Amino acid sequence: MQTLDSTQLQPQPVPTTDAFLVIENVSKVYPTPNGGTYTVLDGVNLAVQEGEFVSIIGHSGCGKSTLMDMVSGFRTPSSGEVRLRNQRITEPGPDRMVVFQNYSLLPWMTAYENVYLGLHAARPELSKSEKAAIARDHLAMVGLSDAMDKKPRALSGGMKQRVSIARALALRPEVLLLDEPFGALDPITREELQEELLKIWTDHRVTVLMITHDIDEALLLSDRIVMMTNGPAAKVGEILDVPFARPRNRSRVMEDPRYYELRNEALDFLYHRYAHDDVS
């Protein structure tokens, strides 16, 4: 565990250049309506190894989505850079797929068509039957073989999020970006999907960067938990290493005495050292 007292908060070290995904000295400044500027992130450093599962937690508004948007390429840093395999990220690409909380499926298409369309756009070199097989396989992987022909309005929230995950993974991204993926789901469905994601990640070892407000979710799934300081000018405050052996299951993880130590460490960071009125 890397621990830092808030009074001793030091900038996280600049990542080495050979890490898989590197966020190096990234700052983001937005213009304000009165002609001024608002610094959301200030000098964020993080290196993610290939196949790692990293969660980002921090209070609402500290800039988690902004940071993730700079990895997906939907936004660009005001200074610093984000690199994947030593290539600077300047725009979105199929090597970095995002799953949002609100599913973002096309409502007039079936589950299968939603997955197929992504493949069609990103992998035009594949034949129709290859794309169809990949779409079916990925829907089966998330347990939706029987619901492939349903449109989003006929799917539950959990099923829609399964389609979103299948659609993202079907493109075989190098990095899967999850922005509060289970935030809209009821607690039982949420736990089910966490376990499915754990299994998928164990089987496929895609590199994952996930924003969550749920410390237990982060502890179950992650190799490391990145805790952001409050904005403006948020930074990486502390990083928790999550030591539980893999493959994991919820009850084994929760029986481990270190679970409560880590949980308390995260709670202390968020609700004492970086307490915020706007707790989410």
Ligand SMILES: Nc1ncnc2c1ncn2[C@@H]1O[C@H](COP(=O)(O)OP(=O)(O)OP(=O)(O)O)[C@@H](O)[C@H]1O
């Ligand atoms: N395009 C923009 N222009 C100006 N300010 C913005 C823009 N996008 C985001 N912000 C501001 O940047 C700050 C960080 O927003 P961001 O959505 O990244 O935070 P977050 O940590 O993901 O929040 P939440 O947990 O509530 O989703 C907020 O104060 C937000 O109002």
